[in-house]
Amino acid sequence: MLQRETDVAIIGGGPAGLAAAVEARNHGCDVLIIERDDSLGGILQQCIHPGFGLHEFDDELAGPEYAQRYIDVVENGGIDVLTNTMVLEITPTKDLYAISENGVINIISKSIVLAMGCRERTRGAIKIPGYRPTGVYTAGLAQRFVNIEGFMPGTEFVILGSGDIGMIMARRLTWEGATVHGVVEIQPYPSGLIRNKVQCLDDYNIPLYLSHTVVRVHGKDRVTGITISKVDENWKMIPGTEKFINCDTLLLSVGLIPENEITKKAGAALSRTNGPVVNQFLSTTINGIFACGNVLQVHDLVDNVAVEAKKAGKLAALYSKGVQVPTSMEKQIVRVSPGNGVGYVIPNVINLDVKEEFIEKAGSMRFSLRVRKPMQDIYIKMRSGQKELYKKFHRYVRPSEMIIFKIKESIKDFLEGLDIDTPIEVYVEPKNKQPGKRERD
Amino acid sequence: MLHDFAIIGAGVTGTAIARELSKYRLNVVVIEKLSDVATETSKANSGIVHAGYAAPEDSLKAEMNVLGNPLFDDICKELYIPFERVGSFVVGVAGDNFDFLEKELQNGLERGIPGIEIIKDVNLIKKMEPRITDDVEMVLHAPSAGIISPFGLAIALAESATINGVEFHYNSPVQNIEDMGNFYIIDCPTRSFQARHIVNAAGLFADEISRMAGDFSFTISPRKGEYLLLDKMEGFINHVLFPVPTKKSKGILVSPTIDGNIFLGPNAKDQESKIDNSTTIYGLEEVVQGGRKIVPSIPLKETITNFAGLRAVSDTNDFIIRASDNKPRLFHAAGIQSPGLSSCLAIAKRIIEIIKEGGVSLELKDNFYRSREKPIVFKELNWTERDQLIKEDPAFGNIVCRCETITEGEIVQSITRPNGARTVDGIKFRTRAGMGRCQGGFCTPKVIKILSRELDLEEDEIVKREARTKYFYGHTKDFRRHKDATA
Amino acid sequence: MIAKKPSVEEKEITCIVCPTGCSIHVKRLEDGTLSIEGNQCKRGYDYAETEFIEPKRILATTIRIEMAKVPLVPVRTDEPVPKEKLDEILDFLANIKVKAPVNCGDVLVEHVLGLDANIIATRTLGVDTCDKIACEI
Structure with missing residues (x-):
């Protein structure tokens, strides 16, 4: 049996895995991408239509073209890649077992990024x-x-x-x-x-x-x-x-369903939408295992995948370098629940017990969600009990588009304002809300 | 060439008889209308080896079921067929006819069914089957009931028969049978067969085969049963769970499959058509309602497919296992509806007895191979074994079906084995590639490629089942190229 | 096959600039100028104007390729092309073949059908002479 060691192991060489790998490499880690297909790029290789990368590259690229930009970086950036190699198991102790035509490979890594994507209903x-x-x-x-x-x-x-x-x-x-x-x-x-x-x-x-x-x-x-x-x-x-x-x-x-069979086997908790439960650092319930891309939530645009994946890549890199990134399993967590009109929210939980120096390193506090149905003239709001944490007006929202927002205030203040016993709720409120009348769907 | 026996139909009954006949010095051919073994009634049923208390008294169904059930242990060991005696519950809830359960228990005791008992301790029931309905008051427990893959059984029996010299011919619907005095000529669209004896195991069409041969003594009518198959949920339920039947219906059962999935079904609806195996909105709803009665928490969002099967119901409502009354050298194994799977091994033995009684001298071979090569199942190996296997054959290092963890090596094996796969469904039923939660979304293109390589066919010649089930209508660009050519 | 450019002098256009999806009514007035109504922003106005005068699209399809591990190379126009020309371009591309190697970004057809757009490859495909069946399983 072959053995490999690496700082960050990335499962899946699609858009999420590629972006996470590049980011982790930029943070000075040895990175290994494990891809089951014979080439990198994942589903993008068959998405030959244009429209990828509008935000990221300011261009309307075809899927394979978008992938190629990352593949070039990966190939020139000292990132190791195993193609035609499929991860079959992550043990609860974070050992990876993969197979290829050369045999079984046991990969020992300091951290893991899950980027396996999704499958079709x-x-x-x-x-x-x-x-x-x-x-x-x-x-x-x-x-x-x-x-x-x-x-x-x-x-x-x-x-x-x-x-x-x-x-x-x-x-x-x-x-x-x-x-x-x-x-x-x-x-x-x-x-x-x-x-x-x-x-x-x-x-x-x-x-x-x-x-x-x-x-x-x-x-x-x-x-x-x-x-x-x-x-x-x-x-x-x-x-x-x-x-x-x-x-x-x-x-x-x-519809698409996140593909989390190996995540489940590893013992990570899954949410109602079949993605792993993650906190604001995209950490699953297992120390050192992070998730991004469609394995976490089905995205609308690959640009949004890239943003999420870079965050996961960065945090996985920090973890590999010995920084204690809190998992979504720890004691000091508060649940983030989808309220009126909202299908789901990522992150599923927020860790409150975060060291101040880590807050800086971890970057912005990003939430993503989808609404349940198209609505006009509404607020997306977030609250903890009666305390309003976020509010933004939207003229039009649709389930087909992810809504992404960041906490503008200091994250430290934001975390200090939360109460461990009060779940955070993210919900839709109509602009002309009648007092005492709440829209239900 | 003149065969000693032609078996018409390659379901569980036909393949069981084929294997039994292959023990003798005989020249046997199996003629099957469709593209593979177990492609009709034997494919779409509950996959349960019943304990044998339920079939009516003095019926062949009861006799064959009771005799057939114990035969599974040896044959499954010999042929490496996964089989598990998980036991069955008939679940009695308030309002049910509990006398019925007592009567079934008496039946079971009289028939010598091992371990059959009534359990009234609700705590014990709940412990054995935690997700059973809270309304449960008592269950009839039959520990000898088992679960098996019906097509897995037929495939193994057919492979064993093939190893022992039986020929299988597929895509060969019998169109005419002529009695030539001391042998029959059996006409199929592309060739004819000559055989001294015919064993009619033609399932839904056994009456038509019989009539072709000149025996008009019975009819077969189809009864549809619809099913829902759920994803794998190891340990979600542990037993085959039946409701107490009512006068109107035998009831919808909930059961684990031998592969770890859960299924619900079947309903029962008599129909005219022997072709129509489509599922219906109302039928599936009936299945859902029925399943929820015994296991209310059944997670329907885990559904991966639905399907329907047609039971072959004879006009006597019992099995027809006998020599023809008016035609010589013709034997029927017909009307094999539930508990047909449970009975098929006993039916095969009974057919041999009837043949012998008819004065045909059968001479045992001295070189009958009881076993077959053990199929390699990658998923069941440990990491060291997997590593070794891949080193011996790199094709085992290529996962083709990721839902079921099936490797290219296993696909190739299923094609190259005796009586191997020739179609995409043939591979699916031999290896489970494409049977998982994504239902072939990922592996179909790969399976098509491997089949085309191994069979030396073009990819657009590969079929799912029969000839009319091709996947492709030419190459990308063809439509516009042809348009240009005709312009 | 492809909707003809309408001869009518007015049109309902669904804006795709943002999620709102405004329904914009465009009409050519007698003096030749356009009346554009229903948009909620300047970008919507511009979109509707272009879409009314000469709708253009990026065309993305495939071309047959020899000597590569797959039979098709994905391609697209490097500039938007008039919508009414799409059919003709597609017919043209269905009848040509290229040979590997091809690099992502390579111009495979210059000024397709004499238009101001080139056909570029969107995937890199090297020479791969292995038996076609054995590939990409």
Whole structure:
């Protein structure tokens, strides 16, 4: 069995892993990226559409191009990379076991950054009835077939779910000469970015069926069509509204799930959204294991992944250098809970017992969240009991876009203002709130 | 060539009979309509080896179940088939007919079912099965009930039969059978077979096969059962949990699978079509409601797939295991619905007896191979063993299915073994690649590549199951290139 | 296949500049000037104006590649191109082939269809002559 030692081991060479690696290296650590594919870049390699790096590089890069910028830095920056190597286990004592065609590798590292990304929700997970023919694929798998493997998985498509990958695939397939008969969305609004609805669907007159879902897959061997139906506000189909659409392929873009099987095995606590529980330092409940990118929360933009990953890379580096970074398991923690209108908030907990010199090193106090539904003229607020900690007006918020904010005041004051027994709540408040009346969803 | 026996149908019954016949000096062929073993009724069922108390008195179902259950231990050891006697509970809650449980217990005792008992100590029940409904008042416990992968069983039986000389022909729907006096000609679309004897193990279509041969004595009708399969949750429940059946329905059960998943189902709905194995909104809802009655906390968000199977119900509602009344050299193993899986090994033995009774002299081989090569399961090895294995064959260092931790080495093994995989589903059912929570989202392209390499086919010729289940419609760019060519 | 540039002299445009997604109504007045209504900011105004006069898009697709470990190299236009030209460019690109090696950023087609945009590679692909099936499993 091979053994490797490193300061920071990074699991996953996608955008999160790459950014974390570069940052950890910049802090003077030996860094090892472990990537299961044969090249770095992760899912970006199949995301050939433009629009990456608008914030970071001020350019509309294609996915592989964005990845290449980081890969160049990694390759020239003395960062070790193991490709075609998959981590199968993190033991509770933080030993990594990975395999490649050379055998088993035992990696001993001072700290670990989890950057394994996410996987797609499947047909079974959303319980679509009907037959089980070929021709039902997740949008990401179809994207891989079309953009990398070079095969067309169908000719006549319907896409269930208006997530970004689904809408981008609608345009991609149209560009390759296939026909997309529609995108079906169970919510009354598109679940991806407006930009994608306009440029991927509207541009090509692809119908978007809102408040609809697929209620049956037809065809015993190959998909021969699907039946869609209108749904009510509880997502129950409305009988009599069924409509048959002829197609040979159904793509699913119905959500992404952080991939945390090895995290779980290592003994780290997971949150309701399937990401590891983290504190403001992106530390999981295990000392020295940090998480960033889609393994922590499904991001909207890769730029946001990079910001989060750099923070994780930096803190992992500090930890490796002997700085005691508090975990999200310690005693002095206060829970951050999503309140009215908010789906989730990262960090899940905040450590109060933080040494002053560390506060400076750790950098800004960053919160990210998603709302549950589109809303207009609202405040995003944060409070501890009756004490307001943060407030910002938003003219428009959508679930498809992450809301990210930082604490502007001194972090020391912020932490001192918290009470260990009072959870922090992040919530939505309408601008013209009637006294005593609280919106519920 | 003239075969001694043609077995029509490669489900658990057909493969069990094939293996049993392969012990004798005979020339045996198995003719299967679909692309692999266990692709119809044997694929989509509960995977339970029942204890045997439940089947009606004096039925072949009861007899075969009671005889069949104990046969699993040896064969599973010989053929390396994962099998576990986890035991079953019939869960009695307030309002249920408790007399029924007592009657089932009596049945069980009379049939000599080991360890069968009624437990009324709710604390003990809760200790044995912590997530069982709080309404539980008593359970009928049958420790000899087991769980097994039905396709795993059929695959192993077929492999063993193959090693012992049985030929398997897939994608061969029988279209016509002609009695030539002392042998039959069996016509399939691309070839014909000649066989002295026919064993009809054609599941849902056993009545049609029988009629083709000139025996109109029974009919088979399909009864659909729908299922929900949940992700792996080791220890979430420990036993096969049945409700107390009502007059209307046998009830939805909740059970662990041998691979550590949980399933709910089946409902039961008679239908005309022998083809329609689609799931329905209402059926799945029925399954959910039923499952919640016994295990209220069942986490449906862990659902990874749903599927339906068709049971082959005979017009006598019992198994039909006999020689044909009017056709010579024709034997039926038909109407094999629940407890068919539990009974299949006993049915195979019974068929041999019937054949012998019919005056056919069967001579045992002296070189029957009981076992097969132990399949390598990477996941079950420790780190040192894994390291060694990869050093011997680097393909075991390449994870193809990450949900189930299946390596390229295991995929290749499933193709190259006797009666190996030829399709993506064939690989899935032999290795579990694609059966996990991502349902093939990650591994499908890799599996297609490996199949195309090992079978020397183009990637766009690879199929999921039968010929009409191809994955691709040509290459990227083709649609616009062709458009240009025709312009 | 691709929506034609409307001949009508007014159009409803959904703004994509920010999450608000304003619905902007653009109309050409008799004197030739544009009436733009519904935007809530200057950026929205500019977006709607361009989108009405000559909508442009970055085109990102693939070109067939030989001698690489994968059969396709991802490419894009280095400048936005007129929306109405997309179909023609796509047909053109479907019929050409390049050979590895290709570097990210390489110009593969200069002034595609005579436009002010080049087709550039967005991925680096070296020469890889191994048997195609054995690759990237």
